[in-house]
Each structure stands twice: as structure tokens, then as C-alpha cells.
Amino acid sequence: MPAHRLLTTTEATDLLALTREIARDEIAPTTAEHEAAEHFPRDTFRLLGKSGLLGLPYAEEHGGGAQPYEVYLQVLEELSSASMTVGVGLSVHTMSCFPLAHFGTDEQRARLLPDMLGGDTLGAYALSEAHAGSDAAALRTRAERTGDGYTVTGTKCWITHGGVADFYTLMARTSDDDISCFLVDGATEGLSAGPPEHKMGLTGSPTTELHFDGAPVAGDRLIGAEGSGLKIALTALNSGRLGIAACAVGLAQAALDLAVDYARQRHQFGQPIITFQGLEFLLADMAAAVHSARATYLDAARRRDAGMSFGQEASVAKLVATDAAMKVTTDAVQVLGGAGYTRDFPAERYMREAKVLQIFEGTNQIQRMVIGRHLAQV
Amino acid sequence: MNIVVLVKQVPDTWSERKLSDADHTLDRASADAVLDEINERAVEEALLAKEAQGGEVTVVCMGPERANEAIRKALSMGADSAVHVSDEALHGSDAVQTARTLAAAIGTLESVDLVIAGNESTDGRAGAVPAMVAELLGWPQLTYARKLDTDGQSVSIERESDAGVATVEANLPALVSVTEKINEPRYPSFKGIMAAKKKPVSTLSVADVGLSADEVGLGSAPTQVVSSAPAPPKEAGVKVTDEGEGGVQIVEFLSGQKLV
Ligand SMILES: Cc1cc2nc3c(=O)[nH]c(=O)nc-3n(C[C@H](O)[C@H](O)[C@H](O)COP(=O)(O)OP(=O)(O)OC[C@H]3O[C@@H](n4cnc5c(N)ncnc54)[C@H](O)[C@@H]3O)c2cc1C
Numbered sequence: 001m002p003a004h005r006l007l008t009t010t011e012a013t014d015l016l017a018l019t020r021e022i023a024r025d026e027i028a029p030t031t032a033e034h035e036a037a038e039h040f041p042r043d044t045f046r047l048l049g050k051s052g053l054l055g056l057p058y059a060e061e062h063g064g065g066a067q068p069y070e071v072y073l074q075v076l077e078e079l080s081s082a083s084m085t086v087g088v089g090l091s092v093h094t095m096s097c098f099p100l101a102h103f104g105t106d107e108q109r110a111r112l113l114p115d116m117l118g119g120d121t122l123g124a125y126a127l128s129e130a131h132a133g134s135d136a137a138a139l140r141t142r143a144e145r146t147g148d149g150y151t152v153t154g155t156k157c158w159i160t161h162g163g164v165a166d167f168y169t170l171m172a173r174t175s176d177d178d179i180s181c182f183l184v185d186g187a188t189e190g191l192s193a194g195p196p197e198h199k200m201g202l203t204g205s206p207t208t209e210l211h212f213d214g215a216p217v218a219g220d221r222l223i224g225a226e227g228s229g230l231k232i233a234l235t236a237l238n239s240g241r242l243g244i245a246a247c248a249v250g251l252a253q254a255a256l257d258l259a260v261d262y263a264r265q266r267h268q269f270g271q272p273i274i275t276f277q278g279l280e281f282l283l284a285d286m287a288a289a290v291h292s293a294r295a296t297y298l299d300a301a302r303r304r305d306a307g308m309s310f311g312q313e314a315s316v317a318k319l320v321a322t323d324a325a326m327k328v329t330t331d332a333v334q335v336l337g338g339a340g341y342t343r344d345f346p347a348e349r350y351m352r353e354a355k356v357l358q359i360f361e362g363t364n365q366i367q368r369m370v371i372g373r374h375l376a377q378v
Numbered sequence: 379m380n381i382v383v384l385v386k387q388v389p390d391t392w393s394e395r396k397l398s399d400a401d402h403t404l405d406r407a408s409a410d411a412v413l414d415e416i417n418e419r420a421v422e423e424a425l426l427a428k429e430a431q432g433g434e435v436t437v438v439c440m441g442p443e444r445a446n447e448a449i450r451k452a453l454s455m456g457a458d459s460a461v462h463v464s465d466e467a468l469h470g471s472d473a474v475q476t477a478r479t480l481a482a483a484i485g486t487l488e489s490v491d492l493v494i495a496g497n498e499s500t501d502g503r504a505g506a507v508p509a510m511v512a513e514l515l516g517w518p519q520l521t522y523a524r525k526l527d528t529d530g531q532s533v534s535i536e537r538e539s540d541a542g543v544a545t546v547e548a549n550l551p552a553l554v555s556v557t558e559k560i561n562e563p564r565y566p567s568f569k570g571i572m573a574a575k576k577k578p579v580s581t582l583s584v585a586d587v588g589l590s591a592d593e594v595g596l597g598s599a600p601t602q603v604v605s606s607a608p609a610p611p612k613e614a615g616v617k618v619t620d621e622g623e624g625g626v627q628i629v630e631f632l633s634g635q636k637l638v
Contacts, residue, residue, distance in 0.1 A: 050567060
């Protein structure tokens with residue numbers, strides 16, 4: 001059962017209808033196959049690009065869709081129900097456009113943003129390093145001033161779309177005390193990606209190291225002022241976390257739908273298992289978790305759309321939605337019993353995919369830390 | 379060239395579909411409604427012809443107010459404008475009345491060269507409306523097209539039926555009905571969705587197209603549905619385990635069903 005959404009414009013209604021059609025007909029049928037083969041569905045992103053879905057929350061003058069976050073996130077949610085690799089990929093792409101869109105100069109935006117939002121290219125976001133995960137400010141990759149530009153040296157870790165991205169939004173140290181943000185072309189000399197990590201889930205999405213070996217980056221690819229990189233990175237993550245929350249709700253919804261469908265058909269003791277209160281209540285709790293997680297991210301999105309502060313709400317949404325996804329997907333395996341534990345059904349894959357949502361874009365411990373700091377400030 | 383596409387909103391084949399108990403008409407509230415898939419192909423074919431020949435594509439739809447969603451889908455794919463015949467009086471119209479209404483609506487448009495329709499809809503499935511519309515317009519009808527070519531003067535199709543494939547040609551104006559083999563329809567883009575909001579849609583009543591309310595609708599329909607029953611649930615199929623004579627068993631089964 002697709003979620004019944006309260007959408008306030010006809011374009012949002014039609015956009016969600018288009019998204020569902022693409023998700024149902026073009027994405028869902030091949031997800032299991034791609035994930036099993038660890039194959040990244042690059043073509044799917046071309047279709048999304050052609051359909052105008054790779055730049056939804058950005059300004060029309062730069063080729064974006066000028067849609068509120070409330071609408072963009074629901075598109076993301078629907079795509080995530082069909083494929084986490086696609087949902088997370090769109091969320092990462094959108095986040096990698098954020099620094100330029102919000103901190104670039106008018107000239108940089110006019111020159112670079114249309115290609116990034118236009119649908120043919122795919123972005124990545126390069127912040128983490130081996131020793132700088134939760135403690136991102138400890139990053140060591142260096143961008144040395146050389147003439148008009150910079151020379152970048154160092155290794156990034158865990159980069160979603162590593163090796164397949166056309167551009168990388170990079171955080172690098174421009175001095176011992178300063179981190180700066182750059183937009184690096186994927187074809188830059190001296191830039192190379194390592195082999196994909198062997199992951200527990202999200203196996204269609206390549207996650208790699210990214211090596212910068214004296215890679216030249218032009219001075220006009222610096223986004224914002226030198227030294228403002230950490231602030232830019234954290235601001236981008238605030239919005240990115242809303243994306244991960246929406247992905248989590250899409251995944252949880254898919255797991256709930258699968259479990260309900262199975263429970264209505266599967267008979268034991270002469271009756272459908274959904275009629276046993278022990279199981280019915282489990283499903284009811286799953287539904288409650290999905291609905292409340294959706295309400296939480298929509299509330300944060302509406303605040304963002306209204307120009308209010310939403311940092312604390314974004315962390316709450318990420319925490320609530322990804323914990324909900326972990327619980328709902330685990331319970332979906334339970335509802336399917338032995339079948340849920342096999343790879344013949346997607347329940348076990350959903351469960352593996354849910355786990356990473358509690359880890360990236362700030363672990364859920366870090367979300368609690370962010371929420372706690374907001375509380376302490378008041 | 380100016381092309382009209384006849385489009386219909388139908389219950390989504392992905393959702394459960396029902397007839398209303400009261401008058402055996404379609405229970406439109408019980409299922410999600412979408413632009414009929416075959417009509418997406420008809421729109422696609424019109425857009426391809428427009429891209430090759432120039433001109434305008436107008437979609438003509440008869441249906442309740444809610445059918446404007448199906449019209450918007452066609453417009454977001456790239457059609458230029460729409461005519462929506464929407465009138466309470468139309469409820470329960472049968473194939474003949476529908477064809478009369480559609481032909482009358484086409485009559486309100488200027489210089490139409492080609493009408494494209496789906497060969498049958500996924501809900502009612504009389505499969506007769508395109509031919510009836512052509513008859514009422516007095517135009518040649520080229521039905522069951524799996525391929526369509528037009529140079530702006532004439533139209534030629536590959537007509538596929540149980541009897542085989544034939545090439546059929548006619549001078550314009552003409553009506554073509556297409557099968558699901560005709561093409562793969564494009565997805566609208568978000569740009570198309572935004573553009574559709576600004577495209578002209580004229581909503582016409584039965585009187586606006588020059589018919590009177592007592593010529594259409596359930597009350598005066600030449601055909602009436604007197605009873606209906608849900609399709610019986612599917613029964614489990616026969617399983618043949620091949621223990622050396624599986625082939626024989628299959629032939630016996632088929633001949634038992636009078637299929638061979
Ligand atoms: C599939 C995948 C894709 C990724 N994609 C990207 C990407 O595209 N770009 C990118 O830059 N990064 C990416 N990451 C990296 C991700 O953001 C980091 O893994 C994450 O921030 C955690 O860092 P870490 O792995 O070093 O764990 P650590 O920081 O070492 O954390 C280990 C544990 O310690 C806990 N911990 C750490 N500090 C504290 C504290 N102060 N208080 C309480 N607990 C604490 C953590 O919560 C965690 O449980 C990706 C990771 C994965 C797995």
C-alpha cells in the first residue's frame with residue numbers, strides 16, 4: 001500500500017505520481033538483482049536526471065525544480081522504497097550540490113550548477129577519512145596553494161559514488177587551523193578511487209577510498225571563503241540528514257508493506273497469521289513507527305521550508321527515522337519467519353540496508369550529541 | 379498537422395477494481411485512477427508524428443471531473459491542449475453514446491487531420507468506440523495499428539489481428555486505433571509537469587458539444603447491463619510431474635480442454 005500523502009499542489013501530486021511510476025516500473029524490478037551482483041545502476045540516475053529529479057530542491061534559474069524540501073523528501077522516500085542504492089544515491093547527490101548552491105558566488109553557480117542539476121552528472125561528498133569519522137574536523141587531506149590554484153594530497157574514506165561520480169564536493173585542510181570546501185571534477189589528474197568496500201548491505205552503491213595524489217584544483221573551484229569548509233560541511237549535513245531520514249522511512253514502508261502482504265496470505269493453525277493478535281500488534285507497532293518517523297521528518301522539512309532553524313529537528317528526524325527503520329525491518333524478518341531469513345524475500349536485505357542508516361551522515365550517537373548540545377544551549 | 383488523441387481515465391490495473399452494486403457501472407471511487415496505459419501509447423504516437431511533421435496535439439477526454447488528472451498526464455508528456463467533456467448527464471453512457479459525444483467534441487475543433495485512440499480500454503473493454511467515432515465522423519478507420527506512418531497527407535499502418543498482419547492506408551483525415559505494441563511511451567519530466575499547468579484545457583458540457591442531456595447517460599443508453607458478477611477466484615492449476623510421460627499428460631490435458 002503506497003503511503004497516502006497530503007500534498008498541497010498539483011505539481012507535487014503529479015511529481016509523486018511520476019516518481020511512483022518510475023519506482024514501480026523501472027527501479028523495483030531489478031533492485032534485488034543489482035544488489036546481489038554489486039552492480040551500480042548508473043542508468044537509473046540518467047532516467048531520474050532526464051525526468052528532472054536530480055535537482056528538485058534547487059532554484060529554477062540553475063536548472064533545479066524549485067520544490068520545497070517537504071516535496072523533495074517525499075520523492076526521495078518513494079525511490080528508497082524501491083531501491084536504497086537509488087534513494088541514498090539521490091540524497092548524496094543532492095547534498096553534494098548544496099555547498100555550491102548555498103555558498104558559491106553567483107558566477108560559480110551560473111557556470112557550474114546547471115550541469116550538476118541537469119541530470120547527466122552525478123555527485124559525491126568527500127568529508128570522512130580513516131581517522132576522521134565522527135570527528136570529521138580531524139581530517140588531514142591538504143590543499144596547498146600553488147599559483148592561482150591548489151594542489152590536493154591525501155586520502156578520503158567511505159565515499160559514496162567513489163569512482164562513478166562526475167564531481168566531488170571535497171573538504172580539505174588549507175592550513176593547520178583551516179578547512180576549506182572545493183568542487184573537484186571527477187576527471188582531475190591525480191584523483192583516483194580505490195576498490196569498493198565489501199559491505200553488509202547497500203551493495204549496489206559503491207563506497208570507496210578516494211586518493212588525491214597532488215591533484216590540481218583551480219582557484220575558482222574554492223566554494224565559500226578559505227577556512228569556511230567545516231561550517232559549510234556541517235550545514236550541508238543538516239539538510240543531508242533529512243534526506244537520510246526520508247530514505248529510512250521509505251525503507252521501513254517497504255518492509256511494512258512486505259510484512260503485511262505476507263501476513264494476510266500466510267496461514268497457520270487454519271487462519272491467516274495476521275489474525276493472531278500477537279502478530280497483529282507487532283504489525284501495528286511497525287505501522288506506528290513508520291507513520292511517526294514520516295511525521296518527524298516532514299515537520300523538520302516544513303521548518304526548513306519556512307526559513308526557520310531546523311538543525312535540532314533534523315537530528316531528531318535522522319535518529320527517530322533510522323532507528324524506526326532498523327526496528328521495522330528486523331520485525332519484518334520476524335513476520336516472514338523462516339522465509340524472512342532467506343534471500344528469496346527482500347526482508348533480510350532491508351534489514352541489512354537499515355543498519356547503515358544509523359551509521360552514516362553522523363552516527364545516531366552523534367545525533368544525540370547534537371540534540372543534547374541544542375538542549376544545553378537554551 | 380493537427381492530431382487529436384482520445385484519452386480515458388481508468389482504474390489502475392494495479393489496484394482492485396469493482397463495479398458499483400447499484401447500477402453496474404464502474405465504481406470509480408474504489409480504485410486509484412490513471413491515464414489508461416494504451417492511451418499513453420496513443421499520446422506517444424501523436425507526439426512522435428508531431429515531432430516529425432509539426433502541428434499540434436489535442437487530447438479529448440470524456441469523463442468525470444477527476445479525469446483532469448489523466449488529462450494533465452497527457453499534457454505533461456507533451457500534448458499541447460485538451461478538451462474535457464464533463465457532465466453529470468454522461469454517467470452510465472454506453473459505447474454508442476460515448477462515441478457520439480467524442481465525435482461531437484472532435485467536431486468543435488478546427489481542421490483535425492488525424493485522430494489516434496487506443497484500440498480498447500483496460501476497464502470497459504467493448505473495443506468498439508474508435509470504429510464508431512470514425513463512422514460518425516465519416517472518416518476512414520484504421521484499427522489495431524502496431525505501427526503508424528504519416529506524411530501529413532495520408533496515413534498507413536500495420537494492422538495486426540488474429541488473422542495476421544496487413545498494411546492499410548488511407549488519406550487524411552482519418553482515425554487510427556493503436557495496440558499496446560505500437561511504442562514505449564515516454565515518462566513526463568518535471569519540466570513537462572510544470573508546463574502542463576499552463577496549457578489550455580477547455581471543459582465542455584454535453585450542450586456545449588451540441589448534444590442534449592437525454593441523448594446520453596444510463597437512462598437512454600441503447601445497451602444496458604442487467605447484472606454483473608465478480609470474476610471467480612483463480613483456481614490452482616494442474617501440476618504435471620514428469621515421470622517419463624509428462625508430454626503425454628500435457629497433450630491429454632490440452633485435448634481435454636479442447637485446445638488441441
Ligand atoms: C556505506 C557508507 C557510506 C558512506 N558515505 C560517505 C560519504 O559519501 N562521504 C563521507 O564523507 N563519508 C561517508 N561515510 C562515512 C560515515 O559518515 C562515517 O562512517 C561515520 O561518520 C562514522 O565514522 P567512523 O566510521 O569513523 O566511526 P567512528 O567515528 O570511529 O565511530 C565508532 C563508534 O564510536 C561512536 N562514537 C564516536 N564518537 C563518539 C562520541 N563523541 N560520543 C559517543 N559515541 C561516539 C560512534 O557513534 C560509533 O558507534 C559513509 C559510511 C558508510 C558506511
